[in-house]
Amino acid sequence: MHIGKPPDIPSSEITPQSAYRQFMNRRRFLRNALATGAVALAADRVAQVIEPGRVALAGTKLQTVYSPLTTTGEQLTSYEDITHYNNFYEFGVEKDDPAKNAGALPTRPWTVKVEGKVAKPLAFSIDDLLKLRPLEDRVYRMRCVEAWSMVIPWVGYSFSELVKQCNPLPSAKYVQFLSYYDRHVEKWSDESTIYWPYSEGLRMDEAMNPLTLLTFGLYGETLPNQDGAPVRIVVPWKYGFKSAKSIVTIRFVEKQPPTTWNDMAPNEYGFYSNVNPNVDHPRWSQKRERRVGLPFYEQWRATLMFNGYGDQVASMYQGMNLHRYY
Ligand SMILES: Nc1nc2c(c(=O)[nH]1)N[C@H]1C(S)=C(S)[C@@H](COP(=O)(O)O)O[C@H]1N2
Numbered sequence: 001m002h003i004g005k006p007p008d009i010p011s012s013e014i015t016p017q018s019a020y021r022q023f024m025n026r027r028r029f030l031r032n033a034l035a036t037g038a039v040a041l042a043a044d045r046v047a048q049v050i051e052p053g054r055v056a057l058a059g060t061k062l063q064t065v066y067s068p069l070t071t072t073g074e075q076l077t078s079y080e081d082i083t084h085y086n087n088f089y090e091f092g093v094e095k096d097d098p099a100k101n102a103g104a105l106p107t108r109p110w111t112v113k114v115e116g117k118v119a120k121p122l123a124f125s126i127d128d129l130l131k132l133r134p135l136e137d138r139v140y141r142m143r144c145v146e147a148w149s150m151v152i153p154w155v156g157y158s159f160s161e162l163v164k165q166c167n168p169l170p171s172a173k174y175v176q177f178l179s180y181y182d183r184h185v186e187k188w189s190d191e192s193t194i195y196w197p198y199s200e201g202l203r204m205d206e207a208m209n210p211l212t213l214l215t216f217g218l219y220g221e222t223l224p225n226q227d228g229a230p231v232r233i234v235v236p237w238k239y240g241f242k243s244a245k246s247i248v249t250i251r252f253v254e255k256q257p258p259t260t261w262n263d264m265a266p267n268e269y270g271f272y273s274n275v276n277p278n279v280d281h282p283r284w285s286q287k288r289e290r291r292v293g294l295p296f297y298e299q300w301r302a303t304l305m306f307n308g309y310g311d312q313v314a315s316m317y318q319g320m321n322l323h324r325y326y
C-alpha cells in the first residue's frame with residue numbers, strides 16, 4: 001500500500017464529474033459493480049438523506065482536481081456506508097443517528113472564525129474557503145478508535161493552505177478546532193456527557209503536514225451533514241475522533257489545547273492518538289480493524305502503523321515515546 005503515485009491526468013484538463021470518474025476507473029478503485037453503483041447513486045442519495053431546501057448546497061457537485069496525495073489501491077467504502085455509519089455525538093450516539101438527525105444543522109450561511117495567536121483575527125465565509133484553493137480528490141483510509149475503518153474519497157485542500165492566509169504568530173504551537181454547537185439544534189447532544197462544543201487539536205507541524213485536509217466534500221460532492229458539513233478537518237494517520245466536524249472556530253494557541261475525548265477519558269484517549277497497532281486501547285486491542293461494508297469473512301485486517309501513512313508522518317514523532325504520547 002502506498003500513496004503518491006504521480007497522476008497520469010494533467011490537473012489542468014480536469015472537468016468535474018467525468019474526470020472524477022475517469023480517475024476512479026483508471027485507479028481501479030471500483031473493483032465491482034456494487035461500488036460503481038455507489039458513485040452513480042451519490043447524487044440521488046444526498047437528495048434522500050438531506051431534506052432538500054433545508055441545506056442549500058448539500059449534494060452539490062464540486063469541481064475537483066487530481067491530487068498526488070491520494071491513497072491508491074484500496075476499494076472505496078460505499079456512499080451508503082460513509083453516510084449511515086457515523087460518529088457525530090451532537091446528533092446522537094448510535095451509528096445511524098447522524099444520518100437521521102443531522103438535517104437540523106444549518107450549514108448556510110456559515111462562518112469560520114480564526115483567532116488566538118494570529119497577526120489579526122479573521123473570519124472566512126464557507127464560500128471564501130471553497131474558493132481559496134483548487135479542491136482536490138483525496139482518498140484516505142480512515143480508522144476509528146473503535147476499530148472500524150473505511151476508505152473515503154474526500155474533497156478538499158491541505159489545511160496548511162489556509163494557515164498560510166492566517167499569519168500565525170511564532171508563539172502559535174498548536175491549532176484548536178471547535179465544532180458548531182447549539183443545544184437547541186443538536187438536542188441529541190444531551191445523550192452523552194461530553195463538554196460541548198466538540199474540541200480537537202493538532203500540534204503545528206501536524207496541522208501543516210500536507211496530508212491534513214480541510215475537507216468540504218466526499219464522492220465529488222459537498223459533505224452530507226452527518227459527515228461534518230460544510231467544512232471539517234480530516235487527519236488520516238490519527239484515530240477518527242481527531243477529525244473534528246462542522247468547524248466554526250480555528251484557534252492558534254501556545255499550549256496543547258483541551259480536546260473532547262482526552263477530557264472525557266484521559267487514560268483511554270491521548271492528545272496525539274496516532275493510529276498505532278502496538279498501543280492498545282485500555283479496553284481493547286488496536287492490532288486489527290474491521291473494514292465497514294465488506295463481506296463478513298473479509299472484514300478483519302491488520303491495522304497499519306500511522307494507518308499506513310508512516311512515510312509522510314513518522315518523522316514528526318521521531319524520538320517521542322509513542323506509548324507515553326498515545
Ligand atoms: N463535532 C464532532 N466531530 C467528530 C465527532 C463528533 O462526535 N462530533 N466524532 C469523531 C469520530 S469518533 C469519528 S470516527 C469521525 C467520523 O467521521 P465520519 O462519520 O465522517 O466517518 O468524526 C469525528 N469528528
Ligand SMILES: [Mo]
Pocket residue numbers: 087143144145146239240241
Ligand atoms: Mo471515532
